[in-house]
Amino acid sequence: MQKSLVALLLALMLLLAIGAVFMVGAIVREGNLEGGEVPSDARNRRARRAMVVTAVLVASILFLGKAWWGSNAKDFQRSVDFFKPPAAALKLVDGHRLEIRVGSENIRVGRNGLRSPTYVRLSDLIPDHGHLMHMFLLRVPQLDAMWHLHPVPAPDEAFALDLPDIPAGRYQVFADVVDPRGYPWTLVGSLDLPQISGKPLAGDDSMWSGAPLEVMAADSTNSALPDGGHIVWQLPPGTLKAGVPLEFTFAVRDKDGRPAQDLEPYMGMAGHAEFVRSDLGSFAHVHPAGSVSMAALDLAQAGLGGGEYAAQETASMRMPMPTSMSMSEPGPLPPEVRFPYGFPRAGKYRIFVQVKRKGRVETGVFDAHVE
Numbered sequence: 125m126q127k128s129l130v131a132l133l134l135a136l137m138l139l140l141a142i143g144a145v146f147m148v149g150a151i152v153r154e155g156n157l158e159g160g161e162v163p164s165d166a167r168n169r170r171a172r173r174a175m176v177v178t179a180v181l182v183a184s185i186l187f188l189g190k191a192w193w194g195s196n197a198k199d200f201q202r203s204v205d206f207f208k209p210p211a212a213a214l215k216l217v218d219g220h221r222l223e224i225r226v227g228s229e230n231i232r233v234g235r236n237g238l239r240s241p242t243y244v245r246l247s248d249l250i251p252d253h254g255h256l257m258h259m260f261l262l263r264v265p266q267l268d269a270m271w272h273l274h275p276v277p278a279p280d281e282a283f284a285l286d287l288p289d290i291p292a293g294r295y296q297v298f299a300d301v302v303d304p305r306g307y308p309w310t311l312v313g314s315l316d317l318p319q320i321s322g323k324p325l326a327g328d329d330s331m332w333s334g335a336p337l338e339v340m341a342a343d344s345t346n347s348a349l350p351d352g353g354h355i356v357w358q359l360p361p362g363t364l365k366a367g368v369p370l371e372f373t374f375a376v377r378d379k380d381g382r383p384a385q386d387l388e389p390y391m392g393m394a395g396h397a398e399f400v401r402s403d404l405g406s407f408a409h410v411h412p413a414g415s416v417s418m419a420a421l422d423l424a425q426a427g428l429g430g431g432e433y434a435a436q437e438t439a440s441m442r443m444p445m446p447t448s449m450s451m452s453e454p455g456p457l458p459p460e461v462r463f464p465y466g467f468p469r470a471g472k473y474r475i476f477v478q479v480k481r482k483g484r485v486e487t488g489v490f491d492a493h494v495e
Contacts, residue, residue: 150171212311375459393413
């Protein structure tokens with residue numbers, strides 16, 4: 125709140141408080157006097173006593189109100205702090221192995237001297253899409269390279285992985301995990317890396333490199349793939365607005381421009397998308413079902429138990445899923461993937477869209493200006 129507005133509100137509050145005191149005094153002193161009658165000394169004394177009592181009462185109300193407001197403000201701040209992404213402590217070991225822990229600022233020391241994370245214990249995670257951790261490594265500030273990697277548990281409440289080939293530079297890390305309640309967390313950190321000659325990418329790991337964010341066209345809608353195909357963002361007309369729920373549709377085309385007929389599930393999904401604001405203040409890992417983790421859905425469905433009611437509930441949970449989420453039908457997936465998302469703030473965003481074709485993970489990259 126602006127200081128001038130604070131000063132104005134304080135002045136108005138004092139004016140009302142003082143006015144209330146004098147109004148009570150006037151009512152007690154002159155409330156039932158005839159016109160022109162002079163208040164007696166006794167009335168004046170009662171009026172002064174009433175004003176003192178009223179002043180104490182008003183001061184007490186203001187004090188209690190301030191205490192209540194302060195308590196609510198602290199509760200709100202605690203809730204804000206709780207939902208802030210926990211910091212990731214990152215360490216490069218032996219020149220090629222990256223270790224990830226919960227940052228020391230997120231560690232609570234108990235009376236017994238034991239240290240425990242205030243957010244999530246890395247030893248208690250549950251798998252989501254077949255992995256305990258999904259780590260996104262982005263070169264900053266250009267956002268011209270991105271790795272989607274999957275560290276594994278390591279000793280001392282840590283995760284670790286041997287890095288692939290990575291050029292030297294500054295990197296931002298977003299590490300997605302899910303706690304035993306099904307709640308998703310994203311550990312956030314950054315580090316400087318030297319030139320790394322690492323192991324080849326394998327399994328679900330993938331990477332992309334290309335043009336820096338600042339030189340790509342605004343609201344780019346066509347991203348070339350290594351095999352000559354394309355991913356096309358079917359961007360609706362009009363301006364992208366912050367705070368508006370949207371559905372993002374991306375069509376996959378083969379090298380001849382036809383709808384691709386070789387899409388496969390990528391970690392159980394038709395695709396994955398990452399939305400990153402240029403200042404790194406917003407990051408979202410989104411699936412066709414939204415940002416909710418599949419681990420949370422599995423826990424919810426398991427908690428329904430058996431029986432007809434559970435079957436109906438499970439079916440109803442699956443009904444809203446987009447058609448691109450259907451994995452039960454034989455053959456290739458439909459040649460497009462959709463993601464629900466709403467930009468939280470105005471600014472410039474880079475969108476990474478990942479699909480799998482013939483066993484190969486391919487990444488399309490799009491830039492968007494949001495007002």
